[in-house]
Amino acid sequence: xxxxxxxxxxxxxxxxxxxxxxxxxxxxxxxxxxxxxxxxxxxxxxxxxxxxxxxxxxxxxxxxxxxxxxxxxxxxxxxxxxxxxxxxxxxxxxxxxxxxxxxxxxxxxxxxxxxxxxxxxxxxxxxxxxxxxxxxxxxxxxxxxxxxxxxxxxxxxxxxxxxxxxxxxxxxxxxxxxxxxxxxxxxxx
Numbered sequence: 001x002x003x004x005x006x007x008x009x010x011x012x013x014x015x016x017x018x019x020x021x022x023x024x025x026x027x028x029x030x031x032x033x034x035x036x037x038x039x040x041x042x043x044x045x046x047x048x049x050x051x052x053x054x055x056x057x058x059x060x061x062x063x064x065x066x067x068x069x070x071x072x073x074x075x076x077x078x079x080x081x082x083x084x085x086x087x088x089x090x091x092x093x094x095x096x097x098x099x100x101x102x103x104x105x106x107x108x109x110x111x112x113x114x115x116x117x118x119x120x121x122x123x124x125x126x127x128x129x130x131x132x133x134x135x136x137x138x139x140x141x142x143x144x145x146x147x148x149x150x151x152x153x154x155x156x157x158x159x160x161x162x163x164x165x166x167x168x169x170x171x172x173x174x175x176x177x178x179x180x181x182x183x184x185x186x187x188x189x
Contacts, residue, residue: 001029001094002130003046003094013046014094014178016052026052026053031101032100036104041061041062041078042059042060043074043077044062062081070153072147072158076144083136083138084136087135088133090133091129091133092131093131096173098171103174107131111133111167118133118165119132119133120165122167123169127166128174128176129155143161143162
């Protein structure tokens, strides 16, 4: 789970916002992963996120090697750390407030039909590559490193350079929320 950003557009830490089902956005996502019995790794830069985690969650915590340099650098860190240890990684952002365990379960089932390529969430308006299942292989890491060496840190640019397909939202589950204005427009509270 990625939870290391600065939440600049939100104006406050998105991970610690109160979720409409209770708890924080961070705890909500951790509860989803716990319910699905998935090994969970939290990549963060914030002590407050660590303080938010209960013993119930059984979370491995990693601190970002390059804090606040974007999710593509985070992905390079994850690939470098876990290539050879795991075959795939489910990447999940903290800022999708409408997602639930059934959505992730269906996402994984769809991916299982073709495990050889990445599966990326799509909101029906735009790709949401921070929710995706990515094969941890050398070819994907090479493409990622090529982009970073050229100074290109756009995550979608990398995903378009590797084999992938989309999983389209059925409702608003894959909406990524970055500002209070977006929250209000969704009648979130």
